[in-house]
Amino acid sequence: MRVDVQGLTVRYGDVTAIDDMSFSLSGNKIYGLLGRNGSGKTSLMSVLAGYRRAIGSVQLDGEPVFENAAAMRKVCLVRHPADAADKSDKVSHVLEYGAAWRDTWDNAYALELSELFKIGLKSKVGELSLGQRSAVGAVIGLASRSPLTMLDESHLGMDTPTRYAFYDALLNDFMAHPRTIIVSTHLIEELSSLLEEVVIIDSGRLVLQEEADVLRSRGTEVVGNAADVDEFTEGLTVLSEKSLGRTKSAMVFGQLDDSGLVRARQLGLELGPIALQDLFVHLTEPVGGKR
Numbered sequence: 001m002r003v004d005v006q007g008l009t010v011r012y013g014d015v016t017a018i019d020d021m022s023f024s025l026s027g028n029k030i031y032g033l034l035g036r037n038g039s040g041k042t043s044l045m046s047v048l049a050g051y052r053r054a055i056g057s058v059q060l061d062g063e064p065v066f067e068n069a070a071a072m073r074k075v076c077l078v079r080h081p082a083d084a085a086d087k088s089d090k091v092s093h094v095l096e097y098g099a100a101w102r103d104t105w106d107n108a109y110a111l112e113l114s115e116l117f118k119i120g121l122k123s124k125v126g127e128l129s130l131g132q133r134s135a136v137g138a139v140i141g142l143a144s145r146s147p148l149t150m151l152d153e154s155h156l157g158m159d160t161p162t163r164y165a166f167y168d169a170l171l172n173d174f175m176a177h178p179r180t181i182i183v184s185t186h187l188i189e190e191l192s193s194l195l196e197e198v199v200i201i202d203s204g205r206l207v208l209q210e211e212a213d214v215l216r217s218r219g220t221e222v223v224g225n226a227a228d229v230d231e232f233t234e235g236l237t238v239l240s241e242k243s244l245g246r247t248k249s250a251m252v253f254g255q256l257d258d259s260g261l262v263r264a265r266q267l268g269l270e271l272g273p274i275a276l277q278d279l280f281v282h283l284t285e286p287v288g289g290k291r
């Protein structure tokens, strides 16, 4: 599903959560929506799902989404698990409700995922832990197979093995059933290998939209003997550094020129793509310093 956002503004009283934002997603990719706390991710996704009226235009496959029941049926937004359905509802009812709203729902897959995440269908939502409630959200998001699926911090509270099982399921199911998936997360490195395109927002404004691979080529990870890494990176913009014994790794912003590449080879340094997380922190830092 294609997404077109034009001149979008969302306000809550005096607070402007989204400020005249415009962008398009060509669709059928996994997009990462990245932004610091309060940058406007949830507000943006709520508008994309047609949950709230906003200034500007949001179109899904060329159709406005707000007050458009047919367009809304093609969207699944999984929000923070704290928002989840009535706490006295059984998981099975929550899944039935999820199914009733979506033509693309795959019930066999929903049951398979519930088993994978070890969620009892007879359990009441209010009796589940935070991670288990997130898993219910993940089941709904994936089994909906909605042409536009948005997962807003859907991993909240999940332990590491569960998160990895979720990411594997997400990728495998996307490959089998390509659709437009927007994932918002603060665990950028964990998810970065899944993301094909990245949208970074800050203070309600678009900072950049780029293919993840192109974004990674904006910087370089330099690894080698600590003294050699220090010599090599002098005068360059170093976003972060890590040392292990005599070995050091530095994330350098900006592309290396030919003489830099030759020098790196002479020093025996290994060069690799930069971590998205470091780029993200750098790109959302206010002018004039770190937060």
Ligand SMILES: Nc1ncnc2c1ncn2[C@@H]1O[C@H](COP(=O)(O)OP(=O)(O)OP(=O)(O)O)[C@@H](O)[C@H]1O
Pocket: 012, 015, 016, 017, 035, 036, 037, 038, 039, 040, 041, 042, 043, 044
């Ligand atoms: N219901 C509301 N009433 C008033 N202000 C709100 C409301 N919801 C969000 N905001 C404000 O809008 C801005 C954007 O919030 P939003 O929840 O969209 O950000 P976010 O990027 O999803 O944040 P986080 O990463 O912390 O979940 C923030 O300044 C927030 O305080």
